[in-house]
Amino acid sequence: MKVLDLRCSHGHAFEGWFASEDDFLEQNGRSLIACPLCGDHAISRTPSAPRLNLSGAREVVPLPGSHAAAEPAALPAQARVEEVQAAWLRGVRQLIARTEDVGARFPEEARRIHYGEAPNRGIRGHATPEEREALQEEGIETVAIPVPRSLDGPLQ
Incomplete structure (x- = not known):
């Protein structure tokens, strides 16, 4: 099994x-590979470091009186971006799991819930x-939340 670092044309990084x-x-x-964030099919492979098995590695213990490694180093910008993307994707998956998909009936069903004609639910x-806009006037x-096409079906 090969784990590859991939990127879509919008700059979203993910693994395949x-x-x-x-x-x-x-x-x-x-075009069978799609970005899990935006559904883009323009995918390219990015350089990746080999994965190292460091099971025998030991934690570095600073010498007494040294101040080395007192605080963890700041994450590189790309790592922070990837963390935000992953958190956003987790949030979208939670939203999907906790709400009912009513499809194109959304405006009608939102009104029914608002006016007490249907049970209150997400x-x-x-x-x-x-x-x-019409719903807001009422x-x-x-909230409009873009959901990647890759999440429209079963999650894998």
Whole structure:
């Protein structure tokens, strides 16, 4: 199994697991690989460091009186970006798990809930900007959250 560092044309970094380099090239050539954040199919491989098995490594203990490694070093900017992306993706997955998908019926179902005609619950679905504006004028708050196409189906 090969673990490759990948990036979409929008700069989102993620990992892909493939049986071989040829398997990655074949899947990428057929546009079967998509960014988990934006669904982009323009994927490129980025340089990666080999994974090292450091099971025998020991923690470095500073000598008495030294101030070395008192605080962890700041994360590189790319690591922070990847942490934010991963946190956003976890949040979207939680949103999906905790809400009911009503699809194109979203405006109708939001009104039914607002006016007490349907049970109060979290819903998600699709609405045009005009439909969202009409809901807001009725006092119904909505939030537009882009959900990657890769999360529309079963999570893997």
